[in-house]
Amino acid sequence: MFGLLEKTLRRALCTGDLTLVSPSGRAVRLGDGTGTPVRCRITSPLWAAKILLDPDLFLGEAWMDGGLLMEEGGIYDLLTILTRNALCARRQPAGVKIPYLLRKSLRRLRQINPKGRARRNVAHHYDLDGRLYDLFLDADRQYSCAYFEHPGQSLAEAQLAKKRHLAAKLLVKPGMRVLDIGCGWGGLALYLAKVTGAQVVGVTLSKEQWELARERVRNNGLEDQVDIRLMDYRDLKGPFDRIVSVGMFEHVGVNHYGAFFGQVRTLLSAGGIGLLHSINRADGPGATSAWVDKYIFPGGYIPAMSEVLPAVERSGLIVSDVEILRLHYAQTLRAWRQRFLSRREQAERLYDARFVRMWEFYLAGSEVMFRTGLMNNFQIQMVKDQQAVPLTRDYIHQEEERLRAIDSRLTHLSSIPARARR
Numbered sequence: 497m498f499g500l501l502e503k504t505l506r507r508a509l510c511t512g513d514l515t516l517v518s519p520s521g522r523a524v525r526l527g528d529g530t531g532t533p534v535r536c537r538i539t540s541p542l543w544a545a546k547i548l549l550d551p552d553l554f555l556g557e558a559w560m561d562g563g564l565l566m567e568e569g570g571i572y573d574l575l576t577i578l579t580r581n582a583l584c585a586r587r588q589p590a591g592v593k594i595p596y597l598l599r600k601s602l603r604r605l606r607q608i609n610p611k612g613r614a615r616r617n618v619a620h621h622y623d624l625d626g627r628l629y630d631l632f633l634d635a636d637r638q639y640s641c642a643y644f645e646h647p648g649q650s651l652a653e654a655q656l657a658k659k660r661h662l663a664a665k666l667l668v669k670p671g672m673r674v675l676d677i678g679c680g681w682g683g684l685a686l687y688l689a690k691v692t693g694a695q696v697v698g699v700t701l702s703k704e705q706w707e708l709a710r711e712r713v714r715n716n717g718l719e720d721q722v723d724i725r726l727m728d729y730r731d732l733k734g735p736f737d738r739i740v741s742v743g744m745f746e747h748v749g750v751n752h753y754g755a756f757f758g759q760v761r762t763l764l765s766a767g768g769i770g771l772l773h774s775i776n777r778a779d780g781p782g783a784t785s786a787w788v789d790k791y792i793f794p795g796g797y798i799p800a801m802s803e804v805l806p807a808v809e810r811s812g813l814i815v816s817d818v819e820i821l822r823l824h825y826a827q828t829l830r831a832w833r834q835r836f837l838s839r840r841e842q843a844e845r846l847y848d849a850r851f852v853r854m855w856e857f858y859l860a861g862s863e864v865m866f867r868t869g870l871m872n873n874f875q876i877q878m879v880k881d882q883q884a885v886p887l888t889r890d891y892i893h894q895e896e897e898r899l900r901a902i903d904s905r906l907t908h909l910s911s912i913p914a915r916a917r918r
Contacts, residue, residue: 519537527577534574538564543558599786611731619701638680641821642825644657662875673737687903700724737767750797757811767880770879774873776874780802782800813878814881815878816882825871826867832859
C-alpha cells in the first residue's frame with residue numbers, strides 16, 4: 497500500500513522537497529527539490545492505506561495517533577507542500593477528489609443546525625477548559641482575525657485594531673442599542689460600551705463564554721450598559737441601531753443563510769447599520785474538511801462570497817461596503833500557533849499529548865489555507881437605507897483615529913481577569 501501512496505504523491509507533487517519514509521525504512525524523495533526540506537515517516541501499511549483512500553480525514557488522524565511522524569520540518573511545512581501542489585495540480589488523486597465530491601453533495605445535510613444542534617456544536621469547541629484559550633489567544637480572548645495595521649504589530653495591538661476597525665464601520669453613537677451576535681467572551685461588547693458609550697446586547701450559545709463575559713461586565717462596572725445573554729440569535733427581539741457579528745457566521749450553515757439575514761433585517765432599525773465579519777472560501781462553494789468537521793467545528797462551514805451576497809440581497813438588506821482581509825488571518829494564526837507551541841507542556845497538562853497534536857494540526861492547517869490564498873476574511877456592511885453611511889469611505893479612517901484617541905487610554909479592557917481564567 498505504501499507503493500501506491502508513493503506513486504500517487506509522485507504524480508501529484510511537482511514542487512517542494514519531500515522525503516517520505518515507509519514503515520520498513522525505505523526513503524523516497526518527491527517534488528523538485530526546492531524549498532524547505534521536509535521528511536516524514538508513515539509508521540504502518542494501514543496508515544498508508546488510510547491516507548491514500550481519504551487524506552482529508554486520515555492525514556490529521558495519522559498525525560494525532562502516531563501514524564505520521566515528522567523527522568525533518570514540522571507539520572506546517574508538510575501541509576504547505578501538499579496544499580501548494582494541490583493548487584497547481586491538473587488532476588486531483590482519487591483519494592482526494594471522490595471523498596470531497598461526496599461531502600460536497602451531502603453538505604446541506606451536515607449543516608442542518610436547529611437550535612439544539614447548534615448549541616451542542618458550539619459546546620464542542622467553545623466550552624473547552626478556558627485555560628486552553630489563554631495559552632494562545634491575546635488577553636482579551638479575541639478568537640477571530642486580527643487587523644494588522646503595520647508590520648511588527650503585536651497580536652494584542654492587532655486585535656485592538658480589529659475592534660476599532662469594526663466600531664468605525666458601525667459609526668456607533670452614545671446611547672445607541674447595539675447587538676453582538678456570537679459575542680464570545682465579551683471583548684467587543686465591552687469595547688463598544690466603554691469606548692463608544694453604546695448600550696450593548698451580546699448573545700452566545702456557549703455557557704463558558706456567557707459566564708466569563710458576564711463576569712467581565714461586572715468587573716468593568718458596565719452592568720447598566722452591557723447585557724450578555726445565553727440564547728440563540730433567532731430568539732431575539734429588536735430593534736437595534738447597530739448589529740455586528742464576528743466569527744459566528746461560519747457556524748450558521750448554508751441552509752440557514754436566508755434565516756440569518758432575514759433576522760438581521762427584522763432586528764435592524766430603519767436607519768441602522770449591520771456588519772458581518774467572517775472567514776471566506778476564496779475558490780467558491782465547497783465542503784467542510786472531514787477532519788475539521790469531526791474534531792474541531794462539527795456542523796460548521798466556511799462560506800463563499802457567492803453564497804452570501806445572494807442571501808443578503810434576498811433578505812432586502814443593501815450591501816453598502818465590502819472589505820477583504822487577505823493575509824491578516826494568516827498572520828493571526830501564525831501568532832496563535834507560535835504561542836501555543838511555546839506552551840505545549842501546559843496544554844498537555846490540561847488535556848493530553850494527542851489533544852495537543854490535534855490542536856497543532858488545526859492551527860497549522862488553518863494558517864496554510866490562508867497563507868496559500870484558499871481562505872480569506874470578509875467584512876460586509878449592510879443597511880436598509882443607503883443614506884445610513886457617508887458617501888465615501890473616508891469616514892472609516894477618521895472614526896478610527898477618533899476611537900484610537902479614546903481606547904489608547906483604556907488598556908484595562910483588554911484583560912481577562914486572572915481569577916476568571918479557567
